[in-house]
Amino acid sequence: MIQPAGTTLNDLSGQPLDCLIVGGGPAGLTAALYLARYRRDVLVVDDGASRAALIPESHNYPGFSDGISGEALLDRLGEQAEQYGARRLRGRVEALRREGGLFVAHSDGKSLHARRVLLATGIVDDSPDLPDLEYVIERGALRYCPICDAYEALDKKIGVLGRATPAAKKARFLRTWSRDVTVLATDAPEPALAAELARTGIKTMAGVAGLTREEHRISVRGINGEMHEFDVVYPALGCQVRSDLAREMGARCDDIGLLLVDDKQKTSIDGLYAAGDVVSDLHQISVATGHAAIAATAIHNGLPGNPR
Numbered sequence: 001m002i003q004p005a006g007t008t009l010n011d012l013s014g015q016p017l018d019c020l021i022v023g024g025g026p027a028g029l030t031a032a033l034y035l036a037r038y039r040r041d042v043l044v045v046d047d048g049a050s051r052a053a054l055i056p057e058s059h060n061y062p063g064f065s066d067g068i069s070g071e072a073l074l075d076r077l078g079e080q081a082e083q084y085g086a087r088r089l090r091g092r093v094e095a096l097r098r099e100g101g102l103f104v105a106h107s108d109g110k111s112l113h114a115r116r117v118l119l120a121t122g123i124v125d126d127s128p129d130l131p132d133l134e135y136v137i138e139r140g141a142l143r144y145c146p147i148c149d150a151y152e153a154l155d156k157k158i159g160v161l162g163r164a165t166p167a168a169k170k171a172r173f174l175r176t177w178s179r180d181v182t183v184l185a186t187d188a189p190e191p192a193l194a195a196e197l198a199r200t201g202i203k204t205m206a207g208v209a210g211l212t213r214e215e216h217r218i219s220v221r222g223i224n225g226e227m228h229e230f231d232v233v234y235p236a237l238g239c240q241v242r243s244d245l246a247r248e249m250g251a252r253c254d255d256i257g258l259l260l261v262d263d264k265q266k267t268s269i270d271g272l273y274a275a276g277d278v279v280s281d282l283h284q285i286s287v288a289t290g291h292a293a294i295a296a297t298a299i300h301n302g303l304p305g306n307p308r
């Protein structure tokens with residue numbers, strides 16, 4: 001059970017946690033499962049905005065041949081972690097710092113002390129300005145990740161929205177699944193780029209004035225008033241990486257804010273680990289859970305032993 005915000009964790013006041021996990025998506029919950037099974041005292045603080053919760057039905061997560069919704073997967077992961085003693089708290093970690101040998105996190109007026117911290121805070125996609133965003137995502141008319149779900153868009157009429165260069169990259173990738181792919185450029189594409197796209201069978205629409213939702217499709221209005229309908233639109237608008245807690249502590253990251261980690265998922269700050277979308281641009285549940293297994297094992301091995 002997720003403890004609601006404001007819960008007093010009296011039992012945390014004396015002993016520091018072995019590990020505080022910030023973020024309760026697939027990465028954070030998997031790490032909690034592993035650490036709980038390593039018989040570590042672990043708490044997940046999560047403010048309830050997992051990207052996975054937006055997944056209507058995933059068909060590429062191994063083991064679920066009939067597909068599974070993101071919400072159902074999160075529920076299962078949370079229950080499995082709790083079964084072994086992991087605790088979960090609804091709330092936002094607002095600040096993190098080192099004090100002596102411990103980390104101190106601030107969340108909703110509470111101070112949480114921990115020997116290790118795992119950040120599994122993910123990213124937030126930049127989305128088009130479109131009414132009923134959740135509805136179009138739920139219906140599969142707006143999709144974010146071709147690796148995840150382009151198979152479900154097989155032979156559909158697909159638009160890729162964004163600046164010409166990143167949109168072209170995503171459009172080329174999408175040609176594996178459809179002959180009908182259009183770059184919906186929000187800027188003016190270089191003629192050489194448009195020509196190169198045309199040679200690979202990709203159309204270009206230069207200048208997008210707005211998007212509207214139709215029943216099952218998305219209409220795109222060009223700057224000259226022309227309208228085009230698409231079965232599926234993939235934004236290529238970028239994202240915000242939620243790595244600020246680590247960056248404020250001086251952790252190294254790349255030019256878009258992804259945290260740089262070693263082969264055990266450790267950031268450049270001793271004792272601070274990171275997993276999932278916050279460290280990788282291969283935004284996949286399997287990647288997040290793989291990172292989590294590596295990080296949790298390294299955290300356990302690096303803590304003082306806990307023999308029976």
Ligand SMILES: Cc1cc2nc3c(=O)[nH]c(=O)nc-3n(C[C@H](O)[C@H](O)[C@H](O)COP(=O)(O)OP(=O)(O)OC[C@H]3O[C@@H](n4cnc5c(N)ncnc54)[C@H](O)[C@@H]3O)c2cc1C
Pocket residue numbers: 022023024025026027028045046047048049050051052053054055056057058059060061091092093094120121122123125137143144145148149242245275276277278282283284285286288
């Ligand atoms: C529409 C859609 C469909 C997708 N389909 C698939 C698919 O089919 N297959 C697949 O493999 N992947 C899919 N993905 C990608 C997948 O959802 C992500 O790769 C995955 O959720 C990453 O897990 P994560 O744990 O790293 O981050 P997230 O799941 O985003 O979880 C991060 C959590 O951290 C919390 N958080 C952030 N900052 C704080 C803070 N300061 N304090 C407390 N909590 C905080 C957030 O609220 C969130 O709950 C899809 C994504 C989208 C948007």
